[in-house]
Amino acid sequence: xxxxxxxxxxxxxxxxxxxxxxxxxxxxxxxxxxxxxxxxxxxxxxxxxxxxxxxxxxxxxxxxxxxxxxxxxxxxxxxxxxxxxxxxxxxxxxxxxxxxxxxxxxxxxxxxxxxxxxxxxxxxxxxxxxxxxxxxxxxxxxxxxxxxxxxxxxxxxxxxxxxxxxxxxxxxxxxxxxxxxxxxxxxxxxxxxxxxxxxxxxxxxxxxxxxxxxxxxxxxxxxxxxxxxxxxxxxxxxxxxxxxxxxxxxxxxxxx
Numbered sequence: 001x002x003x004x005x006x007x008x009x010x011x012x013x014x015x016x017x018x019x020x021x022x023x024x025x026x027x028x029x030x031x032x033x034x035x036x037x038x039x040x041x042x043x044x045x046x047x048x049x050x051x052x053x054x055x056x057x058x059x060x061x062x063x064x065x066x067x068x069x070x071x072x073x074x075x076x077x078x079x080x081x082x083x084x085x086x087x088x089x090x091x092x093x094x095x096x097x098x099x100x101x102x103x104x105x106x107x108x109x110x111x112x113x114x115x116x117x118x119x120x121x122x123x124x125x126x127x128x129x130x131x132x133x134x135x136x137x138x139x140x141x142x143x144x145x146x147x148x149x150x151x152x153x154x155x156x157x158x159x160x161x162x163x164x165x166x167x168x169x170x171x172x173x174x175x176x177x178x179x180x181x182x183x184x185x186x187x188x189x190x191x192x193x194x195x196x197x198x199x200x201x202x203x204x205x206x207x208x209x210x211x212x213x214x215x216x217x218x219x220x221x222x223x224x225x226x227x228x229x230x231x232x233x234x235x236x237x238x239x240x241x242x243x244x245x246x247x248x249x250x251x252x253x254x255x256x
Contacts, residue, residue, distance in 0.1 A: 050100040058088045094110065107174070108254045110224075116248040128155055132145075142216060143214065144199065151206055151207060163236055166231045168200050169228040170217060171228070173224055
């Protein structure tokens with residue numbers, strides 16, 4: 001629908017025409033650009049189709065992951081979803097055997113790729129430096145170990161805060177690949193992504209010593225696992241002040 005301005009000019013769309021102001025002049029233009037059928041079928045739009053296919057699967061995977069992160073929603077950064085999509089797009093470089101538009105999201109090759117993916121407004125690595133060693137055993141279990149150290153070596157406490165709760169989570173995901181027979185990516189969230197699952201939770205007080213820690217969780221053989229870490233800083237002397245949350249995806253542990 002076009003709108004008639006006070007000077008008698010038009011603004012907006014009317015039928016196949018578009019009215020607008022350009023450099024102080026009233027301009028009318030017809031609708032242009034390729035049709036949906038052109039993009040779908042013409043050889044000249046092959047690159048566009050390939051990009052759209054990869055953009056589509058990244059959007060589906062990132063949406064499915066974020067919908068499952070109920071524990072992280074209260075403090076997740078507004079742009080965290082965009083960060084995740086950018087990390088997923090860069091994963092296509094791991095698939096060197098497939099053509100553009102059919103490249104897979106190979107979590108099996110992404111060991112250090114997500115380290116560290118920002119999930120909160122404050123960067124996890126600016127406040128936490130806990131060295132987490134993850135080992136996947138033959139009996140379908142993930143074991144994490146942390147060496148002993150002073151709490152202040154592992155955590156940078158914000159001013160006024162003197163205690164921290166630190167948690168580990170894992171989430172299983174399979175490699176997402178292109179199905180040549182279906183001519184589409186093979187992805188069903190309910191089959192390809194597992195819920196975000198807590199592994200362990202530890203509470204530390206400023207200036208004390210962290211003992212050697214170890215925790216484990218049972219995992220499924222044909223899934224790779226994203227590892228998430230969350231630290232929540234609070235104050236014992238000023239319990240009324242808001243907690244400070246930092247969270248990150250710190251690595252991927254592939255299936256053995």
